[in-house]
Amino acid sequence: MKLIAAFCAAVIALGGTAILSAPEAMPKTENYILIIEQPQSAPQDAEEMIRVKTDSAVLEMPEEEYLTCVVLSECLPSFAIETMKAQAVAARTFSAKTAQSGKHEDADVCADFACCQAYRSKAELSERFGSDFEAYWEKALSAVRATKGEKLYYNGALIDAVYYSCSGGRSEAAVAVWGSDVPYLQSVESPGEEDCSKFESVISMPIAAFREKLSQSGKTVKFSLFPQDWIGNTVRSEGGGIQTITLAGAEFTGTEVRKLFALPSTNARISVQGGEIVFDTLGYGHRVGMSQYGAEAMANAGSNYREILQHYYSGVEIR
Ligand SMILES: [Zn+2]
Known part of the structure; x- marks a missing residue:
């Protein structure tokens, strides 16, 4: 195993792709099997891609970039890092569930907030935030990276991670708005949202x-x-x-x-x-699931993103 580990470390150092062009360098057949698996866990190959349907085209991009754009399109850049992490996990779950449902035939998710979730491209965000863009981007990206791969599950299945701007003090259960009872989308208290302009x-x-x-x-x-x-x-x-x-x-x-x-x-x-x-x-929005301003109030009161998510999505698992 030591030999294999050393070889894999060398592979990583070489940058993954070099291995395939130099099969003669492989010492043993058993290592060969490992090498085939190795690039999948190497950083440069771990990147998940996502197809995003915009008005003009279907864009394929790293999921990380997509989620960072969503966080900056959905949250104020001044929001706490824990709020952004909660938003990143909700957005990741939402897009994975949407992709799974086959809502859009030619894409995993679309850029329309009324259909899927808000997405402004990196260029649009750069124009919007001007000289502050780099700092905001780094902040949102760090929230996406800190929660890498994390999604919300209930009874082993991805949840409908719906969210909205603010509830007006208390969220709604899904049954009150859409007519079907969803165990993890119940009515919960959501204090401290008064900063929302549409409170x-x-x-x-x-x-x-x-x-x-x-x-x-x-x-x-x-x-x-x-x-x-x-x-x-x-x-x-x-x-x-x-x-x-x-x-x-x-x-x-x-x-x-x-x-x-x-x-x-x-x-x-x-x-x-x-x-x-x-x-x-x-309140503003359908008021089912996570309140963005309520999440911000919780973060400012010291809650972390896991506590925020578990407050708004009753009984979910984060993994
Ligand atoms: Zn859509």
Whole structure:
């Protein structure tokens, strides 16, 4: 074994590829078997590649570069390193699961945040961050490298590592938003997200526009004389979002309301104020899984990325 180890060390020093062009240098057949395996664990061959579909092409790049781009596209560069590590693991898990699902026929993942996860190329990020780019890149890359290969599993299978900007104080269970119960996507507390610019939003629209939207919703709606009577009973989910709400006599789910009125989240309160309908909302995104601002609050309070991931994804394994 000593001989083999020494030979392998020499192979690494030589840079892997040299071995194949010099088979006569191999001392024994048993070593030959090892040599074939050796390049796979040599640093320069260990690089995982990923195919990313952008608007113009399918780009093949090292996974490490892709994940670094995602971290800098999804996180603020000022975010704590532990937040970036949590984001890197979630993004790695998300892209592996997406690739496995065959969502995109010709690529593992796409660059559209609404479909997969946000990806800006290295060139775009460089333009965006200017003279700070190198420092930001190194920071995000170190988060990707520190968590190399780590993904999230539940019962031995890759999880749907969904995430969003901020929850408004509490995340939603998957069942409340998408209708199917997922054991690791439950509603959890998410304090300290107030730095998110969309933590609280107020959106208003004229009553006539609100009425028109409801009329176009495809539901059977009836408008009584006073607009305040259009807003009926609301049932809330554990995460504070609208589970169902009666509007103009028809029942809507929170997700339907969010889509219909382009709200930042389903955690909305609807009222009539003067001649307007006002939506007071908390949080931004679907609010299922990891909150990026909640992760940042945990990191700033001393939690590491594993604690952050295990808080937002209940009962998962990181490996
Ligand atoms: Zn996609």
